[in-house]
Amino acid sequence: MATTLFTSYKMKKAKILLLIVIVLLPLTLVSCSPWGSQSAGGWAGTAIHDGIIYVGTRDGRVVAINSSTENLEWAYSIAPVTAPSSGLSCGQTSVPTAIYSTPVVDSDIVYIGTYSGQVLALNMLARSQNLTFPQQRYGEWEWNCPIDNAKSNAIVADLLLSGDNIYVSSSNGRVYSLDKEFGDLNWESKVLDEKHRKLWTSPVIQGNTLYVSTYDGHVYALSVETGVSIVNGIPDWIFESEAGFASSPVIYENTIFLGSFDRYLYAVNVTIGSDEPMWKFPQEKPAGNWFWTPPIINEGILYAGCLDGTVYAIEAKTGAKLWEFNTEDPIGTSPVLMDNLLIVINESGTVYVFDLSAEFGGEAAPLQTISSGADVRSAFCAQGSLVYIRGEDNWIYAVDIDAGRVIWNLNLAVEE
Amino acid sequence: MEVWYLIIANPILNVLVALTQLLGGSFGWAIIALTVIVRLISWPLTKRQLKSTKAMQEMQPKIQELQKKYGKNQQKLQQEMMKLYKEAGINPLGCLWPMLIQLPIWIALYQAIMSALATAPESLLGLAQRLYSWDIANQAIPLASSFLGLDLAGQGNIILAIIVGGTMWVQQKMTTAPTVDSRQQSTNRMMTLLMPLMFGFLTLMFPSGLALYWAVSNVIGIVTQYFVTGGWGYLRPRSLSQPR
Numbered sequence: 287m288a289t290t291l292f293t294s295y296k297m298k299k300a301k302i303l304l305l306i307v308i309v310l311l312p313l314t315l316v317s318c319s320p321w322g323s324q325s326a327g328g329w330a331g332t333a334i335h336d337g338i339i340y341v342g343t344r345d346g347r348v349v350a351i352n353s354s355t356e357n358l359e360w361a362y363s364i365a366p367v368t369a370p371s372s373g374l375s376c377g378q379t380s381v382p383t384a385i386y387s388t389p390v391v392d393s394d395i396v397y398i399g400t401y402s403g404q405v406l407a408l409n410m411l412a413r414s415q416n417l418t419f420p421q422q423r424y425g426e427w428e429w430n431c432p433i434d435n436a437k438s439n440a441i442v443a444d445l446l447l448s449g450d451n452i453y454v455s456s457s458n459g460r461v462y463s464l465d466k467e468f469g470d471l472n473w474e475s476k477v478l479d480e481k482h483r484k485l486w487t488s489p490v491i492q493g494n495t496l497y498v499s500t501y502d503g504h505v506y507a508l509s510v511e512t513g514v515s516i517v518n519g520i521p522d523w524i525f526e527s528e529a530g531f532a533s534s535p536v537i538y539e540n541t542i543f544l545g546s547f548d549r550y551l552y553a554v555n556v557t558i559g560s561d562e563p564m565w566k567f568p569q570e571k572p573a574g575n576w577f578w579t580p581p582i583i584n585e586g587i588l589y590a591g592c593l594d595g596t597v598y599a600i601e602a603k604t605g606a607k608l609w610e611f612n613t614e615d616p617i618g619t620s621p622v623l624m625d626n627l628l629i630v631i632n633e634s635g636t637v638y639v640f641d642l643s644a645e646f647g648g649e650a651a652p653l654q655t656i657s658s659g660a661d662v663r664s665a666f667c668a669q670g671s672l673v674y675i676r677g678e679d680n681w682i683y684a685v686d687i688d689a690g691r692v693i694w695n696l697n698l699a700v701e702e
Numbered sequence: 703m704e705v706w707y708l709i710i711a712n713p714i715l716n717v718l719v720a721l722t723q724l725l726g727g728s729f730g731w732a733i734i735a736l737t738v739i740v741r742l743i744s745w746p747l748t749k750r751q752l753k754s755t756k757a758m759q760e761m762q763p764k765i766q767e768l769q770k771k772y773g774k775n776q777q778k779l780q781q782e783m784m785k786l787y788k789e790a791g792i793n794p795l796g797c798l799w800p801m802l803i804q805l806p807i808w809i810a811l812y813q814a815i816m817s818a819l820a821t822a823p824e825s826l827l828g829l830a831q832r833l834y835s836w837d838i839a840n841q842a843i844p845l846a847s848s849f850l851g852l853d854l855a856g857q858g859n860i861i862l863a864i865i866v867g868g869t870m871w872v873q874q875k876m877t878t879a880p881t882v883d884s885r886q887q888s889t890n891r892m893m894t895l896l897m898p899l900m901f902g903f904l905t906l907m908f909p910s911g912l913a914l915y916w917a918v919s920n921v922i923g924i925v926t927q928y929f930v931t932g933g934w935g936y937l938r939p940r941s942l943s944q945p946r
Contacts, residue, residue, distance in 0.1 A: 329823075386823055437853065442823050481727075481846045486823060501844050529841045547843040549835075572837070576830050593830045618827060663827070 328384035328401060331619070331665025332674040332682065335391035338410075339667070343698040344680040346382025348389060348398055348408060351682065353672070356694050360413040363700075367402045386442040388665045390452075392466065395425055397452055399441030403431040405454055407469060427469035434458040434477075442486040443534065444665070448510075453496060455485035461498055463513060473513035478506055487534040490542070497524075497556065499531035499544050505554060525554045526561070532576045538583045538602060543590075545577025551590055551598075553605055565605030567598070579620040579665075584642070589628055591617030597630045597638070599650070609646040613638060624668045627653070627687065635662045637673060637685050656690050658683045707832070710806055715814040716834045722818075723842035729819065730849025733911050736811075737918040741926075744803055748923075752930040754792050755877050761790060804919075808912065815911040819847045819855040847911075854911035862913050867902030869920035874898065876927050876935035 327344025334340070338359060339351045346366060350359040364383045384401035391397075396408045409424035420426035431439040436458035443455040451472060454462040459479045463472040478485060479500040489498045489508075495516060496508045504523040507516045515522040529548035536543050541564060542554045549572035553564040567573075567590075574594025581590035581600075587608065588600040593616040599608040615632040622629045628640040639654035660677025667674050671688040676698070686693045714736070721732035741748070758765075764786060772779035820826035826844060833839050847855045852862065874894045905913040927935060 437821075437847075437856070482844055486826075530844060548837065548841050572835075572840075574835065576840070578827065578830065616831065 327382065327680065328386040329618075329663040329665075329678075330385040330398070330676065331388035332667045332676050333389045333391055334667045334669050334674060339674050339682065340389040340391055340396050341664075341674075341676050341682060341698070342385030342387070342389060342398060343676075344382075344384075344678075345699055346385065346400075347698075347700070348385070348396065348406075348413075349698060350396070350410065350413070351696060353669070353674070353684070356684075356696060358696075360410070360416070362406075362408055362413050362419065364400055364402070364404070364406070387444045390445050390447045392447055395466075397445050397447065397466070399443070399445050399454060401440045401442065403433070403439030403441060403456070405429045405431070405441065405445065405452065405464065405469070407466070425467065429454075429464055429469040429471070431456045431458065431462065434460065436483040438484070442484075443488040446488050446491065448491045451510075453489050453491075455488055455498065457484040457486065459483040459485055461485065461489055461496070461508065461513065463510075475506075475508055475513040476515075478504070482530075487531065490535050490537045492537045492540070492556070495556075497535055497537060497542055499533075499535045499542075501530040501547075503527040503530045503546070505531070505535065505542060505544075505556075507556065524556060525563070527552065527563075532578050534580045536580045536583060541602065543581055543583070543588055543602070545580070545590070545592075547576055549573045549576055551577045551581065551588075551600070553602070567600050567605045568607070569605060575616065578616075578618055582621050582623060584623055589621045589623075589630075591619070591621055591630060591632075593618065595632060597621065597628075597640075597650075599646075607648070609648055609650040611638070611640070611650040611652065618663045619665050622666060622668050622673070624671075624673075624687070629666075629668055629673055629687070631658070631662050631666060631673075631675060633661055633663060635660045635675070635677060635683075637675075637687075639687055654687060654690050656685055656687070656692075658685055658692055659695075711810045711813050712832050712834075714807070714810040715817060715832055716836065716839050718811075718814050719818055719833065719839045719842050719845070720836060722845055723838045727842065727846065728849060729845045729847065729854055729911070730852070730914060733811075733815075733854070733914050734918050737915050737922065740807055741919065741922045747803065748926065749930070752927060755927070755935070756931045757790055757792050761786065761792075808915075811915055812908065812912050815855060815909045818845050819909075819911070820844050821847075821855045849910075849914070852910045852914070854914065855909050857907060858905035858910045858913040860906070862910060862917065863902040863905040866905045866913050866916045866920065867898035869917055869924060870901050871895070871898040872937060873920050873923045873927065875937045876924065876931075878936050 330342025332339050332341045337353050339353050342348055347361050347363045349361040352359050366380045367383050368380055387399035389396050389398045394410045399405050407427045409426045412421040412424040412426055420428055433439045438457040440457040446453040450466055452464045452466050459477040461475040465472055478498055479502045482501045487499050489496045494510045496510050498506045503526055505525040507524045509516050517524060527546055529546045531544050532547050533545035540555060540557045542556055545551050551567040555564045573592050576593050577590055578593050579591055581588040586602050588602050590598050595614050595616055596610050596612045598610045601608060613632040615634040617632050619631055626642050628642055630638040635658040637656040637658055638652040640650055641653045658675050660679045662675055662677055664676045671686055673685045675683045677683060680698045681695050682698055683692050683695045718732050718736055721735045722729050725731040768779060768782050772782060817825050817829055847853050874897060878890050878894055901916060
C-alpha cells in the first residue's frame with residue numbers, strides 16, 4: 287500500500303530515506319536510551335570488618351574504606367566486559383563489570399561475586415600494595431563460573447560463606463560449592479530452574495542441608511557435602527508454590543521464610559514435608575507489591591520490607607501481624623538490627639529507626655527519620671551508631687543514628 | 703515519559719504478562735495473541751486501507767492512461783492523479799495511519815519484552831513498579847524467554863530474519879501497483895526490496911520477540927489482504943494492459 291502511495295507521489299530517493307529514518311529513529315533512540323539499555327552498575331552492598339568498609343562500586347571496583355579516617359584503603363578494578371549489543375545499540379563497548387553481590391569478609395580475605403561470572407578472593411594486604419591479582423601466596427584466587435549452555439553465568443546473589451566453603455548461586459541455574467581457601471570446586475548442583483536458568487537468590491544452610499529457592503516456585507534441600515537433593519524421589523523439591531520466589535530464603539527454627547512474586551511472604555516448615563505453607567502473609571489479601579528482600583528475624587519476630595513501601599513486624603510462628611509502617615517508597619533492601627533498634631531504608635534513601643523496645647499498636651512510629659540524600663537499593667551494614675549505605679549515585683554515606691544526619695560521604699567513582 | 707508509561711508502555715506490558723499467564727506461561731504465544739489484538743483494534747483503519755488498495759487496483763487502467771498521457775509533465779500528472787483520487791473518494795495518505803500506529807507499539811513492545819523477560823536484575827526489580835496489582839500478572843513473573851527454539855529476549859536469527867523480510871516482501875508486493883513509467887518502476891522495485899531488507903536487518907539487531915510480532919503481523923496482513931481485496935493482488939499481476 288505504501289508503495290502505491292509513493293507511486294502516486296513520484297517518491298524520490300530522498301523520501302525513501304526519510305521513511306527509513308522515520309522507522310529507524312524511534313527504535314534507535316529506544317535501544318540507545320537508558321530505558322532500552324540492559325547494563326547497569328549493580329547493587330552491591332556494604333560490609334564492615336575491623337573498622338574497614340568493603341563495597342562493590344557501580345564502576346566495577348571493590349573498594350576498602352577506613353571508617354575512622356574516611357580514606358580509601360585500597361581499590362581493585364575487576365576486568366571490564368564487552369556489553370552485549372541490544373537493538374540498534376550504539377556499538378559494542380567495553381563496560382565496567384556490574385557487581386550485585388555484597389562482599390563477604392573472612393579474616394584477611396574479601397570474597398565477591400561478579401556479573402561477569404567470577405568469584406574473587408582478594409587479600410587485603412595484597413590489594414593495599416596493589417600487587418598483580420591473584421597473589422596465590424596471599425591466598426588470592428579467582429573462579430570462573432561456567433556458562434553451561436545457559437544464557438549467562440552472572441553471579442547476582444550474595445555469596446554464602448559457611449565453614450570452609452563458599453556457596454555460589456549462578457545465573458546458569460546451578461549452585462556451586464567452592465573451597466574458600468583455594469577456590470577449588472567441591473561440587474555443583476543439578477540445574478535447579480530449567481525454566482528460567484537463573485538463580486539470583488542466595489541459599490541458606492541449616493545443619494547439613496542447603497536450602498535454595500527458585501524463580502519457578504520451588505524450594506530445594508541439597509546436601510551440603512555433595513550438592514545432591516536430599517529428597518529421594520520425584521519430585522525432589524521440598525516445597526512448591528504457584529508463583530516464583532522473589533527473595534532469598536532465611537531459616538529460623540526449621541522454618542524457611544521467603545517472599546514470592548504473588549505478593550505474599552511464605553513460611554515453609556522444612557521438616558513436615560507438606561504441600562501447604564505454614565502460613566502466608568498477609569493473611570487476607572496480598573501485599574501491595576513483592577517481598578523482594580529476605581526478612582530478618584529477632585526473638586521470634588520477622589521484620590520484612592516490601593516493595594509497596596511498608597515494613598511489617600510478623601510473628602514467626604503464626605504469621606500474625608504485630609505492626610506495620612508505610613515509608614511510602616519501595617523497600618528494596620533488608621532491614622538491619624542494631625542492638626534494640628531496627629533500621630529500615632527505602633529506595634529514596636530515607637533511613638527509619640524503630641525502637642523495638644517500644645510498644646507499638648498496629649501502626650509503628652519511627653524513633654528517627656533521616657534522609658541520606660541518595661536512592662538506595664543496596665544492602666547496608668551498621669556498626670556502633672553508624673549505618674553505611676552505598677547509594678545508586680555511587681557514593682557511600684555514613685549516617686549517624688544518634689546525630690540524626692549524614693556525618694560523612696565519599697564518592698566511590700574513579701576520579702578522572 | 704510518565705504519560706508514555708501510563709498510556710502505552712505499561713498497558714502493553716501488563717496485557718502481555720497477563721496473556722502469558724493465561725496461555726500457560728508461554729511468552730511467545732502471548733506476543734502472538736497481542737499481535738492479533740493489536741490487529742483487531744486497528745482493524746477499522748486497516749479496512750479503510752485495504753479498501754483504498756482495492757479501489758486503487760481498480761483505478762490502475764486509468765492511472766496508467768494518465769501516466770502515458772502526462773508522463774513528461776510530472777506536475778500535471780500529480781494534479782490529474784489527485785483529481786482522480788478525489789473523484790473516487792480515496793485519501794492516499796490514509797494508508798499511512800496503520801503504519802504510524804505501529805511505531806509506538808513497536809517501541810512499547812520492545813520495552814515490554816526487555817522488561818518482562820528481565821534479562822538484567824534491574825529490569826526485574828523495575829518490573830515491580832510497572833505491573834498492575836493483577837494477581838494474574840504477578841503470578842506469571844518471572845517469564846521464561848524460550849519459544850519454539852527462540853530466545854525471545856535475544857537477537858533474532860537468520861531464519862527469523864528471512865521470515866520477517868519474506869512476509870513483508872509478499873505483503874508489499876500484493877499492494878504495489880505496476881507502472882509503465884520506468885523511473886517509477888525502479889523506485890517501486892527499490893521500495894519493495896528495501897523495506898523487507900531493512901526489517902530483516904532489524905530482526906538481527908532486535909529481540910526475537912519483536913521480530914515475532916513483525917512476522918505474525920505480516921502474516922495477518924497478508925491473510926486479510928487476500929480475503930478483503932480478493933486474491934494475491936499485484937503479487938501475481940496480469941498483463942498491464944489488461945484491465946482488472
